[in-house]
Amino acid sequence: MTAPQWDLSDPYLWPVTVEAAHIDALAHTRNTHYVEWCMEAAWAHTSALGLGAEDYQRLDRAMALTHAEYDYLRATREGDRLLVGTWITDWPGRMKMQRQLQIICEETGTTVFRGRLEFVCIEISTGSPKRPPREFIDIYSPVILKTTPSGGRKSE
Secondary structure (H helix, E strand, O other), X not given: OXXXXXXXXXXXXXXXXXXXXXXXXXXXXXXXHHHHHHHHHHHHHHHHHOOOHHHHHXXXXXXXXXXXXXXXXXXXXXXXXXXXXXXXXXXXHHOEEEEEEXXXXXXXXXXXXXXXXXXXXXXOOOOOEOOOOHHHHHHHHHHEOOEOOOOOEOOO
16 A cells, blocks of 8 residues: 555545446446545534534524536446545635545555535525535635645645
């Protein structure tokens, strides 16, 4: 096993193992599963920070996906153990949030996938964009990892 080289420091990690059900006709992981794993890792990270589905409902607010970019870099196959790393990298004006993701194959240490997701805070009951509640600000703000345009960490 080769040590993973993360694009940014201190990712939230979510492990996944490629199963037979994830394999497509080309004998590698179907692209849609990477997208599912990214969303599951993002939700797990949010929950680990202390904002679960019940909190979103109680506050009538959620961070809703508005844009996604994915780069599929290498194929993975049944039995591969993957680590999905995720970071919140920007939250300008507190309305839109950006999250970056990187998937690394544990056995090889190779990055197989990168993604960038953008979310906007919405009022669940109407679906309209709304300012986030104080609870969101208090929980998300401390973990925002500011990056430079080249992807490196900003010096503060």
